[in-house]
Amino acid sequence: MDPTRVDIFALPAVEIELSRLSSASSPRTSGEDPEHVETLLSAEGELPPILVHRPTMQVLDGLHRLKVARVRGDTKILARLVDATESDAFVLAVEANIRHGLPLSLADRKRAAVQIIGTHPQWSDRRVASATGISAGTVADLRRRAGEDGTEARIGRDGRVRPSDGSERRRLAAELIRSDPGLSLRQVAKQVGISPETVRDVRGRLERGESPTPDGTRRLPAKPHPLRLSEPDFGRAVDQDRLALLERLKSDPALRLNEVGRILLRMLTMHSMDGQEWERILQGVPPHLHGVIAGFARDHARVWAEFADHLESRATELAAG
Structure with missing residues (x-):
């Protein structure tokens, strides 16, 4: 089973001594937010269990709750322990920190995406995006900057393995878009065998007069075509039927x-x-x-x-x- 797909809320909560815990590898690079700590200190009732990586005792989620426990003078805290590799544990930490409590900053999410691209190069842009809370397009840009765009196959959010988008597939998508601009992203993606996000990127490049491949430097002919109108034309923006x-x-x-x-x-x-x-x-x-x-x-x-x-x-x- 994929450790990053574990239902963390189904894990049993146990008491852990604070002295055993570490937060050195937290995706939250800025550390604790004092205002959020004060908010938690004033909260009534018991705080939810934190999430801990059992092999290293690193806190994956609950940095502020850990700080609250220390401020209160507690010696133990409720925690859920997860078994996974350190790279998978980092993914769990990021996912947990973008879905509740004080969300990760955009800078932290981008840094996390770069790290996950490095440790999970076979993951699709959409899967990395789902884990980090940024767009698949941003992940694709980060992947290109990191020089990690050569993976032959990637694993999507649904766990299925798909071939990554090569230059030839992008060119085929470009030809389809030129020949029939009315095709949807999914229709082009299905015919060519790439993701709808990649088709969107190809379409955007064509609209800007660029090569459909990220590494292409040749600009396309400037002559008008259905995707690049020489004059503004909003007449089809909305019709009477719509x-x-x-x-x-x-x-x-x-x-x-x-x-x-x-x-x-x-x-x-x-x-x-x-x-x-x-x-x-x-x-x-x-x-x-x-x-x-x-x-x-x-x-x-x-x-x-x-x-x-x-x-x-x-x-x-x-x-x-």
């Missing part, structure tokens, strides 16, 4: 009668503007902010694309189940 569908969604009780549904409807409405309105906003962006706003727009587009991928995955799972 606007009519949005109006029906606004009257759907499953959405309008709960807070999350109303938030989603507001977001959809905000982005369902006609081409003239998009053009007006484009012209209103101050010249000195073009690059900054473009960065935000591209990041938000990636978030929406990943949101769409998750929804499609859930729809497929429900249909199969």
Whole structure:
């Protein structure tokens, strides 16, 4: 069984002497946060057990609870002990520290991702991203900077082994995108045999006029094509059928009668503007902010694309189940 898939909350809690514990390898490089320690000190009731790596007695999760116990003068603390290699234990530590309590900083999560890429090079970008709480795209960038992009096969979040995205597969994906820009990320990924995240990266490179491969320096021809319009054209941003569908969604009780549904409807409405309105906003962006706003727009587009991928995955799972 994969030690990083262990259900830590199913492990029994036992009392451990504080003198036996160490926090030297914690992914939280800044140490304890004094304000969080004060919050825990004032909390009523017993604090949850900490998570400890049995072979080394390193604290994987519970640095602040350990500090509270020491401040109180306790000699023992409740802990759950996990058996794993040190590299797998580090993954468990990161996962535990991003899912509850005081989350790890972005810098700590990126550092953790670099370490996990080094100790688990066979893991996919999505699996590393899931463990560290950053995006798969960021993991891919960190992997390239670390020079760890040559793995022939990687293990995904579902435990399945898949071939990593080579240059030839990226080129095939680029050809598919050029020939049929309407294909979804998953459709291209399935035909070529790479991940949807890799397809998204290829599509982004094509839109910027770059080579589809990370190491490619040749820029693609600048002639206009469906992915790179020579002039702004927002006419297809939203059509009348989709606007009519949005109006029906606004009257759907499953959405309008709960807070999350109303938030989603507001977001959809905000982005369902006609081409003239998009053009007006484009012209209103101050010249000195073009690059900054473009960065935000591209990041938000990636978030929406990943949101769409998750929804499609859930729809497929429900249909199969």
